[in-house]
Amino acid sequence: MKQVAFSILILTGLFCPGQSTQKSRNLERVFADFEAETIEINQGEKVKFLDKSKGDPIYWNWSFEHGLPNRATISNPEIYYPKAGSYDVVVTVTDGKTYDTKVMKNYVKVKGLMHHFRFDGLVRDEVNLSLSLGLNKWSLTRDRKGASQRALSLGPCLSLEMNQKPLVTNELTASLWFRTVESSQENGVVLERFTEKDNQVGFSLKMKEGKLYLEGADGSGEVRSSGLSTNTVNDNQWHHITAIITADSQYQLWVDGALEANTNYSYTIPELENDGVLTLGYSLWSESTPLEGAIDDLKIFNKALNMQEVVELASH
Known part of the structure; x- marks a missing residue:
């Protein structure tokens, strides 16, 4: 009986309330996400982008249509837009094992x-x-x-x-x-x-x-x-x-x-x-x-x- 009781205690500890094996598996990968401080600016102004990715990314690869610079590898870049138009923004993130990409079409509106x-x-x-x-x-x-x-x-x-x-x-x-x-x-x-x-x-x-x-x-x-x-x-x-x-x-x-x-x-x-x-x-x-x-x-x-x-x- 003592051996059985010991086994029960071990199993109970493994599945204590608040834990989820599915949640643990999801956190093992990254999910790309971002937002901008503003998405509508006047020609010649800048936009600061904020990384909102999940899963602890360690590397970012940004692409900014008609932005200067048009690429960045930091988490929160600031981009200058010299020409009017509506422009796409793309970011790919990785944690060294998994990666994910988010594409936003016509995301930045430059007036x-x-x-x-x-x-x-x-x-x-x-x-x-x-x-x-x-x-x-x-x-x-x-x-x-x-x-x-x-x-x-x-x-x-x-x-x-x-x-x-x-x-x-x-x-x-x-x-x-x-x-x-x-x-x-x-x-x-x-x-x-x-x-x-x-x-x-x-x-x-x-x-x-x-x-x-x-x-x-x-x-x-x-x-x-x-x-x-x-x-x-x-x-x-x-x-x-x-x-x-x-x-x-x-x-x-x-x-x-x-x-x-x-x-x-x-x-x-x-x-x-x-x-x-x-x-x-x-x-x-x-x-x-x-x-x-x-x-x-x-x-x-x-x-x-x-x-x-x-x-x-x-x-x-």
């Missing part, structure tokens, strides 16, 4: 300038020099300061189609200098970019009765509009135009630094991907009348600019 076309003797995106142009005919003309070959001509046989990288955002600003003549009144498209799938995501800047308006599709199934600008712009004079879509679904149109149209919809726009082609002077999706005039210094942001920023652009 800022996505595209910039100066048209200063060349037609190219200054932010993304590797992107190609379409096959449409184009030519350059005088800009608002009178310099030759410094603005993009628009006309019946002149237009421009540009292949862009996907734009992932829930807000947008398009800023440009624009000149057109009195005959440009109906169905003219200044610029446009819609997805090629179902046209449920995208935006366009159009003309009607000599006035401008912003139109957009934000995934809701509805086509939104800013309404017409207060004044006509078909006077053959240069005007600064800013078209803005905010995350809370305000569609704004600014002309020469003044807000001329603004419609507020009760809708929160989610993060959407626009992989369509950007066109200037015509539409790929609807009938439009070719515009006669010119475009200069086109900028597209993946954020909604505030009044101070709009006025500053219009004053340059």
